[in-house]
Amino acid sequence: MTAPEREEIRVGITHGDNHTTIGRRLGRHRATIGREIARNGGPDAYTATGAQARADRLIAQRYSLPSRVRCSV
Known part of the structure; x- marks a missing residue:
């Protein structure tokens, strides 16, 4: 999901x-919208910037490499 889509969700809420x-409006399934809102604080606390920051953190964690690999032989 993109930052503009998240802003559109906030406006819709x-x-x-x-x-x-x-x-x-976004061309996404209603369940996708529901999950996005639920995982980012619910309808009362949802913010587009907060949701985008969370997504950016998760993506960075997913693609970060460990600084050191340990092997036991």
Whole structure:
């Protein structure tokens, strides 16, 4: 999900739109929208910048290499 999509989700939440309406606007399934909102604080706490920061952290962790590899022989 992109930062502009996350901002659109925030706007939709603010306007009281449901997950289906937001999903249709973005071309995403309503369950994807629901998971995005749930994992980033719920409808009352969702922020696009916070959600994007969390996603960036998770991506960085996924692709970071360990500084040292230990092997036992």
